[in-house]
Amino acid sequence: MLKERIERQNKFIADLPNNSITIIFGGSEIRKSADEAFEFQIDYNFFYLTGINQADTVLVFVKKESKTKTLLFIQKFDELKEKWTGIRLKVEEAREISGIEEILFVEDFSDELTKLINSFTNVTICLDYESAANYGNMNEFVSLSGYQKFLKENFSHLKFIDISQNLKLLRMIKSAHEIEKIRQAIHNTNLGLQAILKQLKPNKYEYEMAALFKYIIALNNNAKLSFNTIAASGINATILHYPHPMSKMNDGDLILFDLGSDNDEYKADISRTYPINGKYSEEQKKIYEIVLNCNKYIISLIKPGLTIKKLQEEAKMFMAKELIKMGLISDLEEISKYYYHNISHHLGLDTHDISLRELPLTKGNVITVEPGLYIKELKIGIRIEDDVLVTEDGSECLSLEIAKDIEEIETLMKG
Numbered sequence: 001m002l003k004e005r006i007e008r009q010n011k012f013i014a015d016l017p018n019n020s021i022t023i024i025f026g027g028s029e030i031r032k033s034a035d036e037a038f039e040f041q042i043d044y045n046f047f048y049l050t051g052i053n054q055a056d057t058v059l060v061f062v063k064k065e066s067k068t069k070t071l072l073f074i075q076k077f078d079e080l081k082e083k084w085t086g087i088r089l090k091v092e093e094a095r096e097i098s099g100i101e102e103i104l105f106v107e108d109f110s111d112e113l114t115k116l117i118n119s120f121t122n123v124t125i126c127l128d129y130e131s132a133a134n135y136g137n138m139n140e141f142v143s144l145s146g147y148q149k150f151l152k153e154n155f156s157h158l159k160f161i162d163i164s165q166n167l168k169l170l171r172m173i174k175s176a177h178e179i180e181k182i183r184q185a186i187h188n189t190n191l192g193l194q195a196i197l198k199q200l201k202p203n204k205y206e207y208e209m210a211a212l213f214k215y216i217i218a219l220n221n222n223a224k225l226s227f228n229t230i231a232a233s234g235i236n237a238t239i240l241h242y243p244h245p246m247s248k249m250n251d252g253d254l255i256l257f258d259l260g261s262d263n264d265e266y267k268a269d270i271s272r273t274y275p276i277n278g279k280y281s282e283e284q285k286k287i288y289e290i291v292l293n294c295n296k297y298i299i300s301l302i303k304p305g306l307t308i309k310k311l312q313e314e315a316k317m318f319m320a321k322e323l324i325k326m327g328l329i330s331d332l333e334e335i336s337k338y339y340y341h342n343i344s345h346h347l348g349l350d351t352h353d354i355s356l357r358e359l360p361l362t363k364g365n366v367i368t369v370e371p372g373l374y375i376k377e378l379k380i381g382i383r384i385e386d387d388v389l390v391t392e393d394g395s396e397c398l399s400l401e402i403a404k405d406i407e408e409i410e411t412l413m414k415g
Contacts, residue, residue: 001051001177002051002096002097002099004175004177005049005050005051005098005099006099008048008049008170009049009061009070009099009100011170012049012061012166012167012170013061013063013068013070015166016061016063016126016163016166017063017124017126017161018063018064018065018066019063019064019065019120019122019123019124020061020062020063020123020124020125020126021060021061021062021063021113021116021117021120021123021124021125021126022060022061022062022063022125022126022127022163023058023059023060023113023125023126023127023147024043024045024046024049024058024059024060024128024131025043025046025057025058025059025131025147026042026043026046026047026050026052026054026055026056026057026058026059027040027041027042027043027046027055028055028056029055040055042054042055042265043128043131044171044265044349044350044354045128045131045164045167045171045354046059046131047265047349048167048170048171048349050072050097050098050100051097051098052072052074052089052094052097052098053265054074054075054088054089055075056074056075056106057072057073057074057075057106058072058073058106058109059071059072059073059100060072060073060113060116061126062116064119064120069102070100070101070102071100071103071104071112072094072098072100072102072103072104073103073104073105073106073108073109073112074088074089074091074094074103074104074105074106075088075089075105075106075107076105076106076107077090091103110147110150113147114154117151117155117158122157122159123158123159124158124159124160124161125148125151125158125159125160125161126160126161126162126163127148127160127161127162127163128162128163128164128167129162129164130162130164130354131164148160164354165356167354168354168355168356169356171348171349171353171354171355172353172354172355172356172359172362172364172365173362173363173364173365174348174364174365174366174389175364178266178348179364179366179389179398181263181264181266182263182266182267182268182347182348182366182387182398183398184221184263185223185226185260185261185262185263185266185267185268186261186268186270186387186398186399186401186402187401188217188220188221188223188261188263188268189217189259189260189261189268189270189399189402190399190401190402191216191217191220192212192213192214192216192217192259192261193213193257193259193270193272193402193403194412195212195213195216196209196212196213196257196274197274197403197409197412197413198413198415199212200249200255200274200276200278200413201249201276201277201278202250202251202252202276202277203249203250203251204249205245205246205247205248205249206231206232206233206236206245206246206247206248206249206255207231207245207246209231209245209249209255209257210229210231210245210259213229213231213257213259214229217261221263223261223262223263224262225259225260225261225262226259226260226261226262226267226268226269226351227259227260227267227269227351228243229245229257229258229259230242230245230256230257230258230259231245231255231256231257231259232245232255232256232257232258232381233247233249233250233253233254233255233256233276234247234249234250234253234254234255234379235376235379235381236381237254237255237256237273237374237380237381237382237383238374238375238376238379238380238381239381240340240341240374242256249276250276251276251277252276252277252281253276254273254274254275254276254280254284254380254381254382255273255274255276256271256272256273256381256382256383257270257271257272257273257274258270258271258383258385259271260351265349266348266349267347267348267349267350267351267353268347268387268399269347269351269368269385269387270385270386270387270399270402271370271372271384271385272384272385272402272403272404272409273288273291273381273383273384274409274413275409275410275413278410278413278414279410279413280406280410283378283380284382285406286326287326287373287375287378287380287382288382288406289406290319290322290323290326290373291319291371291372291373291382291383291384292384292404292405292406293318293322294315294318294319294322294371295369295370295371295384295385295386295404297314297318298311298314298315298318298343298344298369298371299369299386299388299395299397301314302361302367302369302388302390302394302395303361303390303391303393303394303395304360304361304362304363304390304392304393305360305361306360306361307357307358307359307360307361308342308344308345308357308361308367309357309358311343311344311369312342312343312344315339315343315371316332316335316339317332318371319335319338319339319371319373320332320333320334320335323335323338328375338373338374338375339371339372339373339374340374341370341372343369343370343371344367344368344369344370345357345367345368346365346366346367347366347367347368347387348366353366361390362390363390363391363392364389364390365389365390366387366388366389366390366398367387367388367390368385368386368387368388369385369386369388370383370384370385370386371383372384384404386398386399386400386402386404387399
């Protein structure tokens with residue numbers, strides 16, 4: 001993995017402009033109260049290039065007259081702070097994880113960068129304007145917004161450019177190691193869904209199922225949620241990002257789950273829709289089969305050269321034709337009444353991973369396939385989502401182990 005990390009750094013540096021300083025911030029904790037912070041979230045571009053998951057860290061690439069060097073800034077050792085809030089990386093540990101030889105301290109970041117800037121006659125500052133570390137109330141010298149303000153006030157001759165596109169192009173192509181991380185996240189997600197299938201029944205509450213999933217994935221490898229679990233029963237499932245799973249689950253209704261397990265920061269993103277009483281009604285089966293067949297059809301189409309836009313067009317056409325046959329709509333354009341999101345997004349360190357969506361798919365992309373129909377008047381919302389790897393000449397459904405056929409789900413629910 002260290003070799004791969006160093007290769008990433010070298011690829012990234014190769015595309016940087018000459019006479020430039022590139023700054024990528026890991027981010028800082030955001031205070032929640034006087035003695036507590038929100039759970040820290042590392043900036044994933046920083047993590048991708050360094051493998052380090054620690055607050056108050058900064059990565060700097062210097063490219064001068066085609067010669068390059070890389071600097072990593074971490075927190076100084078603080079005995080009292082470590083007694084209260086945990087151990088920080090030591091210099092040698094940071095070096096071993098990142099492969100970066102020159103390790104400095106973030107407390108000296110501003111002074112060091114000032115020296116670097118002054119060593120250039122003309123210099124371009126490269127910043128990641130789309131970084132998650134740009135947001136929140138963070139230390140002014142370990143966030144883009146704070147440091148860019150400092151630079152503009154003190155160095156009038158600087159030129160600034162955005163290097164977020166460079167990072168997107170790198171992260172869109174997943175290595176074998178990254179794909180394996182995603183596979184494990186999906187497997188862990190399946191363990192959680194299997195537990196749900198055993199416990200799902202009428203008169204329980206949505207939040208019980210969400211809590212069960214969180215417990216099961218934590219029990220396996222101490223995994224975190226990829227994102228807050230959506231557990232939406234009955235008419236609630238027609239709300240795409242149903243936020244508060246509080247309702248009682250009624251006999252005869254369906255429940256839509258959109259959830260995933262995290263594995264070393266890599267995400268799974270899976271949707272399944274189950275009958276609360278263990279058996280789909282005939283009406284539910286008809287709509288479910290449309291969504292399921294669309295899911296399988298789109299997966300069969302995926303190959304290098306296609307775009308997500310084309311997959312979306314195919315999904316809309318497929319489901320529209322089926323709804324016309326059912327008499328639910330009379331015109332192809334009416335599909336937007338019951339299907340109102342996109343068929344796919346890239347997946348990786350972020351659930352909605354950074355990408356250039358307009359580019360054709362290529363080998364190594366991992367994307368979701370998530371058709372859905374949301375029919376409010378019938379109190380039915382169905383989404384079936386899988387995670388799919390684009391291969392050299394087609395695709396591989398990474399989440400094939402997770403049951404989605406009607407007969408298989410009903411059999412599993414019988415126990």
